[in-house]
Amino acid sequence: xxxxxxxxxxxxxxxxxxxxxxxxxxxxxxxxxxxxxxxxxxxxxxxxxxxxxxxxxxxxxxxxxxxxxxxxxxxxxxxxxxxxxxxxxxxxxxxxxxxxxxxxxxxxxxxxxxxxxxxxxxxxxxxxxxxxxxxxxxxxxxxxxxxxxxxxxxxxxxxxxxxxxxxxxxxxxxxxxxxxxxxxxxxxxxxxxxxxxxxxxxxxxxxxxxxxxxxxxxxxxxxxxxxxxxxxxxx
Amino acid sequence: xxxxxxxxxxxxxxxxxxxxxxxxxxxxxxxxxxxxxxxxxxxxxxxxxxxxxxxxxxxxxxxxxxxxxxxxxxxxxxxxxxxxxxxxxxxxxxxxxxxxxxxxxxxxxxxxxxxxxxxxxxxxxxxxxxxxxxxxxxxxxxxxxxxxxxxxxxxxxxxxxxxxxxxxxxxxxxxxxxxxxxxxxxxxxxxxxxxxxxxxxxxxxxxxxxxxxxxxxxxxxxxxxxxxxxxxxxxxxxxxxxxxxxxxxxxxxxxxxxxxxxxxxxxxxxxxxxxxxxxxxxxxxxxxxxxxxxxxxxxxxxxxxxxxxxxxxxxxxxxxxxxxxxxxxxxxxxxxxxxxxxxxxxxxxxxxxxxxxxxxxx
Numbered sequence: 001x002x003x004x005x006x007x008x009x010x011x012x013x014x015x016x017x018x019x020x021x022x023x024x025x026x027x028x029x030x031x032x033x034x035x036x037x038x039x040x041x042x043x044x045x046x047x048x049x050x051x052x053x054x055x056x057x058x059x060x061x062x063x064x065x066x067x068x069x070x071x072x073x074x075x076x077x078x079x080x081x082x083x084x085x086x087x088x089x090x091x092x093x094x095x096x097x098x099x100x101x102x103x104x105x106x107x108x109x110x111x112x113x114x115x116x117x118x119x120x121x122x123x124x125x126x127x128x129x130x131x132x133x134x135x136x137x138x139x140x141x142x143x144x145x146x147x148x149x150x151x152x153x154x155x156x157x158x159x160x161x162x163x164x165x166x167x168x169x170x171x172x173x174x175x176x177x178x179x180x181x182x183x184x185x186x187x188x189x190x191x192x193x194x195x196x197x198x199x200x201x202x203x204x205x206x207x208x209x210x211x212x213x214x215x216x217x218x219x220x221x222x223x224x225x226x227x228x229x230x231x232x233x234x235x
Numbered sequence: 236x237x238x239x240x241x242x243x244x245x246x247x248x249x250x251x252x253x254x255x256x257x258x259x260x261x262x263x264x265x266x267x268x269x270x271x272x273x274x275x276x277x278x279x280x281x282x283x284x285x286x287x288x289x290x291x292x293x294x295x296x297x298x299x300x301x302x303x304x305x306x307x308x309x310x311x312x313x314x315x316x317x318x319x320x321x322x323x324x325x326x327x328x329x330x331x332x333x334x335x336x337x338x339x340x341x342x343x344x345x346x347x348x349x350x351x352x353x354x355x356x357x358x359x360x361x362x363x364x365x366x367x368x369x370x371x372x373x374x375x376x377x378x379x380x381x382x383x384x385x386x387x388x389x390x391x392x393x394x395x396x397x398x399x400x401x402x403x404x405x406x407x408x409x410x411x412x413x414x415x416x417x418x419x420x421x422x423x424x425x426x427x428x429x430x431x432x433x434x435x436x437x438x439x440x441x442x443x444x445x446x447x448x449x450x451x452x453x454x455x456x457x458x459x460x461x462x463x464x465x466x467x468x469x470x471x472x473x474x475x476x477x478x479x480x481x482x483x484x485x486x487x488x489x490x491x492x493x494x495x496x497x498x499x500x501x502x503x504x505x506x507x508x509x510x511x512x513x514x515x516x517x518x519x520x521x522x523x524x525x526x527x528x529x530x531x532x533x534x535x536x537x538x539x540x541x542x543x544x545x546x547x548x549x550x551x552x553x554x555x556x557x558x559x560x561x562x563x564x565x566x567x568x569x570x571x572x573x574x575x576x577x578x579x580x581x582x583x584x585x586x587x588x589x590x591x592x593x594x595x596x597x
Contacts, residue, residue: 002335010328074322075315076320078313081285082311082315083308233285234286
């Protein structure tokens with residue numbers, strides 16, 4: 001796993017991808033932070049975190065699109081799959097590399113918090129922690145979805161667009177659910193929606209169901225990616 | 236040691252590999268020969284665990300590749316048809332990555348340096364792979380396979396894209412590695428397989444059509460089937476004369492190579508040596524033989540014959556050793572004893588200086 005993780009980290013930072021992603025993340029998060037907290041003179045960061053949801057939904061596919069599809073296209077998967085490593089190591093190495101870039105993006109909130117602390121002198125720490133946990137869970141969920149989609153195609157841009165559509169659906173499904181009158185369907189839709197669960201986190205509510213939900217999403221999609229690699233051998 | 240038993244691979248309805256079995260012993264270099272699409276790469280991909288077989292068993296040093304893939308893969312160094320190189324990495328970074336990937340225990344720096352020296356890529360060590368020529372990439376691919384000193388090397392067309400000097404280097408390297416490793420090498424270049432391998436497996440349409448030592452195969456195919464004679468004299472009468480010799484099946488004379496002299500392509504039956512008789516009869520009529528050459532059947536011929544299915548039925552079932560022999564004999568025709576060429580030299584008795592067909596320019 002270590003070898004793959006290291007290689008992916010290197011690939012992120014020798015290509016423009018990580019820089020583009022981080023630049024977008026930093027600029028938009030700064031925009032929300034300044035707009036809400038500095039201009040609005042409040043220590044409530046929930047709006048700043050809420051706004052960033054759209055950004056990770058749109059741009060995480062940029063981080064994940066290449067991960068699997070490119071290996072297949074360049075035939076380098078042959079090197080990985082004939083090396084003495086198991087498939088889970090390959091998938092997790094890539095997952096953690098993308099997650100690391102994501103966390104490097106998230107780290108920008110630390111200086112923001114320090115700025116708030118120096119200006120206001122105190123913070124609602126429960127809310128801050130909730131925001132961090134929520135953002136981390138949603139982000140890594142999007143990564144595992146993007147990684148899975150990337151394993152289904154050889155073409156990066158297809159991987160990016162399809163995972164973007166899935167992310168968008170998971171965002172919109174809460175809004176659709178409010179229009180559905182058939183109760184069981186409505187329940188399912190609410191259960192799989194990302195946005196309402198994330199909103200809760202930004203308000204400082206640490207809902208264990210939601211934590212379990214996102215961890216399950218990560219687990220399931222990484223597992224599915226392993227299955228895709230496995231199945232390719234048998235086809 | 237690699238044991239392959241009744242290996243079959245279907246792609247949908249198409250059988251890419253059909254029930255093949257063979258064994259490669261320790262320290263043996265096995266040549267895997269076949270036209271494109273014969274199933275060479277598929278077989279190699281199965282041996283290395285990249286794809287799975289539909290049916291059958293592969294044992295790598297006694298370990299089943301499907302039951303215990305990680306342990307089996309540890310034994311193998313694999314160079315696929317397209318080397319699995321990351322163009323955005325330098326050779327140094329790439330080989331270090333492979334070293335980590337294979338979880339090697341050998342001292343890193345020294346080992347990677349050794350491998351680089353072995354395949355002669357030390358001078359491009361710090362260059363990006365995307366800037367390397369095809370020959371260098373192929374050798375980096377080779378280096379990648381050698382990292383970790385695996386006991387078994389599986390090389391899919393290792394000399395593709397190399398220049399003649401590099402091809403020689405790689406061949407010598409493979410020969411040297413063959414002393415300590417078990418090597419499977421695929422190619423559609425026969426001379427290469429002949430030069431390097433101890434044993435040859437010929438595969439066509441997913442089945443093994445021949446499996447024998449290089450020596451035996453070469454011996455079988457050096458038996459003669461055809462002669463080319465350059466004779467100065469009236470063409471039609473000479474054709475009639477040659478056809479009158481016992482054992483001659485067909486004569487054609489298409490090419491007038493010198494004024495009045497044609498090259499006669501003579502096909503003979505099995506075990507017929509017509510050379511002495513031909514010489515005698517021509518001498519009686521005072522026609523001059525300017526050259527006589529027995530056309531040895533090359534591996535190319537046998538390969539084409541076997542794989543094109545002409546004259547020979549390509550079995551749909553694996554052939555056991557005996558039928559393989561018969562098949563080879565059938566193909567080569569076994570017209571003359573293998574020492575026909577040396578006989579020729581002895582028996583020409585100086586009556587006419589022995590001349591090859593190209594001796595006509597004397």
